[in-house]
Amino acid sequence: MKNITFYGRFEADILAGRKTITLREASDADFAAGDQVRVSRYEDDVFFCNIEIIAITPVQFAVLNDQHAIQENMTLAELKQVISEIYPGLNELFMIEFRLL
Numbered sequence: 627m628k629n630i631t632f633y634g635r636f637e638a639d640i641l642a643g644r645k646t647i648t649l650r651e652a653s654d655a656d657f658a659a660g661d662q663v664r665v666s667r668y669e670d671d672v673f674f675c676n677i678e679i680i681a682i683t684p685v686q687f688a689v690l691n692d693q694h695a696i697q698e699n700m701t702l703a704e705l706k707q708v709i710s711e712i713y714p715g716l717n718e719l720f721m722i723e724f725r726l727l
């Protein structure tokens with residue numbers, strides 16, 4: 627089974643179904659719709675759930691909008707700040723939509 631990591635600060639939102647997408651650089655988006663993926667925390671690799679990938683869609687940082695922010699359980703300003711910190715200067719992102727298993 628493939629694995630994906632999330633920062634620990636996102637764990638509660640994922641488990642509660644409040645965060646249903648993740649925005650990743652290309653090297654971190656090697657998934658396909660239907661993949662079942664093991665999810666662990668980036669900081670300590672502790673497993674916390676499995677997810678199913680619903681879709682992978684290219685998206686540019688420049689066109690991130692309120693719908694993306696809602697799916698991340700953030701404001702758009704928060705989302706842009708977070709993504710800028712994780713991927714400084716990167717415009718070409720991939721939106722990975724997922725559901726909890």
Ligand SMILES: CC(=O)Nc1cc[nH]c(=O)n1
Pocket residue numbers: 631632633636647648649650668712
């Ligand atoms: C570990 C890691 O890169 N986590 C990320 C990155 C972007 N979005 C997200 O939800 N989690």
